[in-house]
Amino acid sequence: MRIGCCLAVLGCVACGPRDPCELGARPDTLDEAIALVDELPSPVTLTCYLSSLERPLGLELTSDVFSTQPAQGPESPRIFIRTEHLTMTVVPVGEGKDLLELGEDHASGMTAKAELKFPIVLPLDPEEPYDRILASPGAEITGCQVCHFSEIAIGENRYANSPIRPPDSMLVPLEVLHGAHESCDPTADEERCAMFSALLDHGEVFHSPFPDRFSTQFGP
Numbered sequence: 051m052r053i054g055c056c057l058a059v060l061g062c063v064a065c066g067p068r069d070p071c072e073l074g075a076r077p078d079t080l081d082e083a084i085a086l087v088d089e090l091p092s093p094v095t096l097t098c099y100l101s102s103l104e105r106p107l108g109l110e111l112t113s114d115v116f117s118t119q120p121a122q123g124p125e126s127p128r129i130f131i132r133t134e135h136l137t138m139t140v141v142p143v144g145e146g147k148d149l150l151e152l153g154e155d156h157a158s159g160m161t162a163k164a165e166l167k168f169p170i171v172l173p174l175d176p177e178e179p180y181d182r183i184l185a186s187p188g189a190e191i192t193g194c195q196v197c198h199f200s201e202i203a204i205g206e207n208r209y210a211n212s213p214i215r216p217p218d219s220m221l222v223p224l225e226v227l228h229g230a231h232e233s234c235d236p237t238a239d240e241e242r243c244a245m246f247s248a249l250l251d252h253g254e255v256f257h258s259p260f261p262d263r264f265s266t267q268f269g270p
């Protein structure tokens with residue numbers, strides 16, 4: 051204890067309060083992923099959300115540029131966080147960097163979709179992540195179906211559509227992400243470095259590939 055407190059004086063957080071973002075949460079459905087937002091300090095940031103997830107964290111990475119969250123090369127890949135039935139996707143740079151795109155396995159073989167845009171001032175309307183992906187307000191199709199081209203209504207204003215996985219040739223090894231994190235300069239690249247830290251500095255990560263039944267084809 052004494053040593054811990056000495057270290058705290060030197061900048062160690064051993065004696066400080068626990069990080070309020072570190073909840074060890076393991077959302078496995080869209081509703082659980084959305085409900086997790088309410089457990090975090092408002093305004094909820096995407097980095098806090100990522101820090102809240104239980105470790106070890108299963109990741110897949112792609113340098114693919116054809117999505118609403120395009121990667122910008124292997125050093126700023128699109129990152130997929132995968133639990134048993136849920137995929138959450140983020141990208142460290144560009145227009146999609148404040149988004150958490152969500153896909154949950156559905157009985158049809160498709161994935162049900164939703165999207166969170168950070169920062170989020172609480173309380174969050176739990177319907178908003180479903181409404182915001184509609185092609186236009188009140189539409190009965192999502193904007194996602196442009197690429198996730200086959201889509202069905204699954205009730206309560208929710209939609210499932212074709213699951214897509216990145217082509218194997220575009221996959222980026224986890225070591226590249228660790229390297230990008232280590233060489234990231236927060237003075238030049240604050241948000242990108244913060245996302246890497248939120249993903250990698252809270253415990254182990256491991257490679258979690260998509261199932262083969264997800265297609266690499268998109269568009270009709």
Ligand code: HEC
Pocket residue numbers: 112114115116117118128137138139151152153154161163164165183192193194195196197198212213214215216217268
């Ligand atoms: C411009 C084409 C395009 C649009 C529009 C698009 N996606 Fe995707 N999406 C992709 C591609 C391509 C992949 C495969 C991974 C990759 O290469 O980035 C993918 C994969 C995913 C995945 C992981 C697997 C799955 O399908 O479950 C999720 C989740 C996802 N997208 C969510 C969304 C959501 C939510 C929207 C609408 C807000 C959306 N996408 C709109 C192209 C698109």
